Amino acid sequence: MDDLVKALQAALGNVWAYYFKAHTFHWNVRGPLFQQFHDMFGAIYGDAFAEVDTLAELILTLDVPAPASLDDIVQSATIAFAAAGDVGMMLVQLAADNAAVIAALDAANTAATAAGKQGIANTLQGLLDAHEKWGWKLRATINAGAAG
Template structure:
């Protein structure tokens, strides 16, 4: 933690450190996926342009809002959130730049990334709950629902 004093909210300092570490990773993955999705929104072409352009817009708007929620949760837990692209890229497990002109490849890449974030979140949600941090677990579960639904929609489009 970057703060001199941890918040006294009934969560052990070691648990707070682990929870914030997980939040930072999910934030970085979320922001990286936000940028990738926004880029695909700008650059998608082809016979499915309109439907993909709109789907990507819905997803990047949700990802941007989620980034704010994740960062603010870190602040509530006494830590600072990563705030630069360098920090995001260092923490993210996703590839930040995967240019393609193929709309279906865009869909497959985004599907894979949503599934990857879901797989990252699942154990973090359990750990937050076990540490007595139901608020973070709830945030994670909402994110998990979004990523699993987004992956499903993308998978359905690509099939």
């Protein structure tokens, strides 16, 4: 069960970092397509914020306390908090960060399946589906040249 707890904690850290970065991009986006990207980043951080609660509650179902400080939440995050650049860089960073979230969720899903925790695995699979969709949307936006 330790592997599952660690994997859920890592997923929580990455989702929190992804949430925070998308939120700061929502605040700081500029340019002629401001409203489009402001809304897109708002939708991303809204989804991610809900996932933070879901992941913390999955940890609690294993009779392990949820992280009690920001340091505890982000200690296992692989996503950097530094946010910089124009909207094109924001999109590229969020696409890469979303891929890191997918990797963390996939690792947690594998650990949940190995531990026989199908309910947790099912929840993680739903989160994976949502991030796969965001990955597609981010890549499609980058590839459309809309960021330039």
